[in-house]
Amino acid sequence: MRLPRRPGTPTVRRARRTPLVAKRGGTVQPRRRPRHVIVLEDIHRTFELGDVRVHALRGVSLSIDRGDLVAIMGTSGSGKSTLMNTLGCLDIPTSGRYLLDGIDVRHYDDDDLADIRNRKLGFVFQSFNLVPRTSALANVELPLAYAGLARAKRRARALAALAEVGMSDRVEHLPSELSGGQQQRVAVARALVTNPALILADEPTGNLDSRSTADVLEIFGRLNLEGRTIVLITHEPEVAERAKRVIRLADGRVIDDVRQAAVSDAPPGLGGTFQGQHSHR
Ligand code: ADP
Numbered sequence: 001m002r003l004p005r006r007p008g009t010p011t012v013r014r015a016r017r018t019p020l021v022a023k024r025g026g027t028v029q030p031r032r033r034p035r036h037v038i039v040l041e042d043i044h045r046t047f048e049l050g051d052v053r054v055h056a057l058r059g060v061s062l063s064i065d066r067g068d069l070v071a072i073m074g075t076s077g078s079g080k081s082t083l084m085n086t087l088g089c090l091d092i093p094t095s096g097r098y099l100l101d102g103i104d105v106r107h108y109d110d111d112d113l114a115d116i117r118n119r120k121l122g123f124v125f126q127s128f129n130l131v132p133r134t135s136a137l138a139n140v141e142l143p144l145a146y147a148g149l150a151r152a153k154r155r156a157r158a159l160a161a162l163a164e165v166g167m168s169d170r171v172e173h174l175p176s177e178l179s180g181g182q183q184q185r186v187a188v189a190r191a192l193v194t195n196p197a198l199i200l201a202d203e204p205t206g207n208l209d210s211r212s213t214a215d216v217l218e219i220f221g222r223l224n225l226e227g228r229t230i231v232l233i234t235h236e237p238e239v240a241e242r243a244k245r246v247i248r249l250a251d252g253r254v255i256d257d258v259r260q261a262a263v264s265d266a267p268p269g270l271g272g273t274f275q276g277q278h279s280h281r
């Protein structure tokens, strides 16, 4: 049944062995991690709707390097969310193989997948998805509580993550007391607090004004510069411009795959001036 291993998509690859994973909050990543955070081999996803079969993904094969910053683009219905759900272990493909951080996710049951999601993945959504009536700090602590971390450690790491996104002066604020851009920055802190192998973002700037979009892109760029691997879905060309690699989907297939900057380079257009102090909004 299994298809032969494929070499992946024809992108420029640099032989580079520099350890890229940031060591934050005392979490030291093992050095023997595979170079590819993601390997997809001939992924198909078919939905059955009565008599109708919808082919959301029709044979997607690609690999994503550790330390890359990848934008996924495509028109509505092209399969972007299905691909993201696959990458996030929220959806199981109909066929094909998915290796996340060297692990074939098919071998895991729902509990294991929930655990993998919590430990290896950070999610950022268009609508922020913060827990209402709960402080920014408590929102960011939440994934660590699931991971069973002691309270003091949780707090310290959540505060460090909030500092990374320039939200140190808003830790006790409720989501309703924050602007959209600030809420999304808290959501990014929540996504990175577990030190995941991969941050997945589905239209993270879709609900933001241009200034907040710039802030969030600056944060993603900086996190990537620290070695974090980020895959984001976007409709906006100005967001895709800031990625190192842009993958386009159409009708469930990869139709274009362009490298805009080497994995080892800084993300394009990274201003480098962000001080984490946009507290006037
Ligand atoms: P995009 O995010 O690019 O807009 P999606 O991945 O959401 O695209 O959808 C791709 C195709 O798969 C669409 O035709 C959509 O209608 C279909 N699809 C997605 N999810 C489901 C589902 N749960 N049940 C049936 N069809 C689905």
Ligand code: MG
Pocket: 080, 081, 082
């Ligand atoms: Mg979608």
